[in-house]
Amino acid sequence: MTPALDHLAILPIVLPLAVGALMLLFDERRRRLKMTLSLATVFALLAIAVTMVVMVGLPSSDRWSTLIVYPLGNWPPPFGIVLVVDRLAALMLLMTAVLGCTTLLFALARWHTAGPRFHTLFLLLLTGLNGAFLTGDLFNLFVFFEILLAASYGLVLHGSGTARVRAGLHYIPINLVASSLFLVGVAVIYGVTGTLNMADLSRIVPTLPPESRTLMEAGAAVLGIAFLVKAGMWPLSFWLPTTYAAACAPVAAMFAIMTKVGIYVILRLFLLCFGDEAGASEDFGAAWLYYGGMATLLFGGIGVLASQSMQRLGGYSVLISSGTLLAAIGTGNSAVISGALYYLVASTFAISAYFLLVELIERGQAAGADVLAVTLEIFGDPEEDIEDEDEEVGVAIPATIAVLGGGFVACTAVLAGLPPLSGFIGKFAMLSALLNEAGEIPFYHWLFVALLMLSGLATLIAMTRNGIRTLWVPAETDIPRVRAIEAIPVGVLLLLCAVMTFAGGPTMRYMEATAQILYWPSEYARDVLGSQPAGHSTSDSRSSGHGPSGPNPTGATP
Structure with a gap:
């Protein structure tokens, strides 16, 4: 590997941060310049993310996985801040870059002019997300966490309106409290262990005495x-559906990955510090994640059935996705986690496409159309009882409605987990691994299976109902005017879900290798703590017994 390429690890942070700061020098009348700079930045981030996935994900004959370690200022870890790029971090960077490109394109049609400093806030959000996925240090994680939250506060309010202000009054205090808890937790961990480096923590936790443990x-x-x-786990998720429903379409679509920041950190720290090598702390919190995830699944399923608006339905779909992933992490089974990673990508893309699609579909509707449709469904429409002798047989469907309807059907199929699309493959992989565990299958696994299937059924019912109300029998709605720059991002996200289906084998093998490596915290720690200064890559060689033959089905450390 070319040593110079290792410097790519810092670019996903520095590039959007520098461009976002540069834009503050220009007033809001320089929109064309800001659009150009933003587009160039997000597509550069996409190219960097693809390069990183190739760098860490393509094995050679004697090297299965490559870990890029970038110590800032050439201070050696654990004393200095370090950035780490492995398969999981590269995957999250790629997802962020794809969503950044698609949502920004969508916003350029109209939303970027709905409020001040949109481009700066958007790039700062990307900075925080990329930094959170790359950092190998807990305090640095807090810094990037605050950057993305600060940007999200402005983006939630982007476009103004009473609904967004009301949602912001819930969203901002809740996240400020979460940040305070973050600081308290970090302070306690540092006081006990004397370090905040994640790799160093994985070495120290198994050696702690009982009182310190x-x-x-x-x-x-x-x-x-x-x-x-x-992450939106119940009962901590009461803010999420309202906030996501109130945010403008491109912001809500981008927020679909913000819940995955919590999922990512929990997965990373849980397997590093409380995995199979954690000694007496092994599986600490696993039961809370498992049962909390199932409770979130149940809450999200009830929420989608009760939703009267399409935006709130999208918010509860985010909770279903989060609940599924949290429960999968709680199983402690690497094969289940590999299926969960596949599902994470598919569900995130589908939810983002859904938020963008809803804005296009409802553009031609009057305010309150969703509530009116529910009322007519319950009490009926008296005008339907009047027989019209001149009633036209067959109605032509406008091309725009047909395209939007097709996209809506695709979103429904992925989110509900219908075969053969990627949502089904991810859920099937999780269920197959769970039910193929050695020994008798416990009752709580069957409960997870039932909730996963019922949540898919609830999503199918709710989205079909909303699709019929909105697309099949619209009540005097205008045909929405959709620009190509708005339709293309939705099509790209749904196309990626289809590509994951057709390339299911290679994609799943990447996820399996990613999950397998997560179960090797000692080797992760060895590579990070034994890293060379910037400009040198660390490659970990595996013995023949640890080759890419698939994950350990029991989740045990090789």
């Missing part, structure tokens, strides 16, 4: 609550 686990629990708020 209790305090360490208390700090980890406080830290976990902060990220479960962001």
Whole structure:
């Protein structure tokens, strides 16, 4: 590997941060310049993310996985801040870059002019997301967490309106409380271990004495609550459906990955610090994640059935996705987690496409059309009882409605987990791994299976109902005017879901290798803590028994 390419690890942070700061020098009348700079930045981030996925994901004959370690200022870890790019981080960077490109394109049609400093806030959000996925240090994680939250506060209010202000009054205080909990948890962990480097923590946790271990686990629990708020686990998720429903379409679509920041950190820290090599702390919090995830699944399923608006339905779909992933992490089974990673990508793309699509579909509707449709469904429409002798047989469907309807059907199929699309493959992989565990299958696994299937059924019913109301029998709605720059992002996201279906084998193998490596915390720690200064890459060689033959079905450390 070319040493110079290792410097790509810092670019996903520095590039959007520098361009976003540069835009502050120009007033809002320089819109064309800002559009050009933003587009160039997000597509550069996409190219960098693809390069990183190739760098860490393509094995050679003697090297299965490459880990890029970038110590800032050439200070050696754990004393200095370090950036780490492995398969999971590269995957999250690629997802962020794809969503950044598609949502920005959509916003350029009209939304970027709905409020001040949209482009700066958008690039700062990308900076925080990329930094959170790349950092190998807990305090640095807090810094990037605050950057993305600060940008999200402005984006939630972008476009103004009473609904957005009301949602912001819930969203901002909740996240400020979560940030306070984050600091408390980090302080407790540092007081016990003397380090905040994630790799160093994975080495120290198994050696802690009992009195220190209790305090360490208390700090980890406080830290976990902060990220479960962001991940949307019930009962900490009451803010999410309202906020996502109120945000403008491109912002809500981008927020679909913000819940995955909490999922990512929980997955990373859980397997590093409380995995199979954690000694007495092994599987600490696993039961809370498992049962909390199932409770979130149940809450999200009820929510989608009760939703009267399409935006709130999207918010509850985010909760279903989060609940599925949290429960999968709680199983401690690497094969289940590999299926969950596949589902994470598919569901995130589908939810983002859904938020963009809803804005296009409802553009021609009058305010309150969703509530009126529910009322007519319950009490009926008296005009339907009047027989019209001149009633036209057959109605031509406008091309725009046909295209939007096709996209809506595709979103429904992926989110509900209908075969053969990627949502089904991800759920099938999780269920297959769960039910193929050695020994008798416990009752709580059957409960997870039932909730996963019922949540898919609830999504199918709710989205079909909303599709019929909105697309099949519209009540005097105008045909929405859709520009190509708005339709293309939706098509790209749904096309990626289809590509994941057709390339299911290679995609799943990447996820399996990613999950497998997560179960090797000692080797992760060895590579990070034994890293060379910037400009040198660390490659970990595997023995023949640890080759890419698939994950350990029991989740045990090789």
